[in-house]
Amino acid sequence: MPSGRVRWFDANKGYGFIQTGESTDDVFLPAAALPEGVKTLRKGAKVEYSVIDGRRGPQAMGVTLVASAPSLVKATRPKPDDMAAIVEDLIKLLDSAGNQLRRHRYPSPAESKKLATLLRAVADNFDVQE
Structure with missing residues (x-):
């Protein structure tokens, strides 16, 4: 299962992006992929996810929060x-x-x-x- 860090996530827009360590491409993160009960993710939070090919490139599904980024x-x-x-x-x-x-x-x-x-x-x- 690939892992990465949340580059940014906007709950109002309903999506964000995950930065992977393996490639320069970000993975699209729709709000529907978040774990049940989670409405938003903080920038820098470490996540694990499955990848599917979406219309515009790789898309995360089945996201699991590994570690939340500390609050500055x-x-x-x-x-x-x-x-x-x-x-x-x-x-x-x-x-x-x-x-x-x-x-x-x-x-x-x-x-x-x-x-x-x-x-x-x-x-x-x-x-x-x-």
């Missing part, structure tokens, strides 16, 4: 103690913005941009896909 976001996220301090500072900024909104004024464009950037960064640290 999870590996680089801050320690919980550091994250607690970040969240507390963010609460202070949000409280200040809330007070301005109660006075019928939005924060300045510079403050709004800073707050939006911080909110996105904190959200990314909390939203880690397993």
Whole structure:
């Protein structure tokens, strides 16, 4: 059974490609070939599969997930103690913005941009896909 690594997979499009170590050609990976219950695959995940000749070249079928690629976001996220301090500072900024909104004024464009950037960064640290 050949093996390779997922080059990319887009669940919305319903397909992706597997990079094989043996040849330069990628193998087409349709969503229908994924194991039952698996909706998407992370880039770099190691898989084993069967190959059939499709209309446009080799196509994977009967894919088995051997090892999932490690999450770069999870590996680089801050320690919980550091994250607690970040969240507390963010609460202070949000409280200040809330007070301005109660006075019928939005924060300045510079403050709004800073707050939006911080909110996105904190959200990314909390939203880690397993």
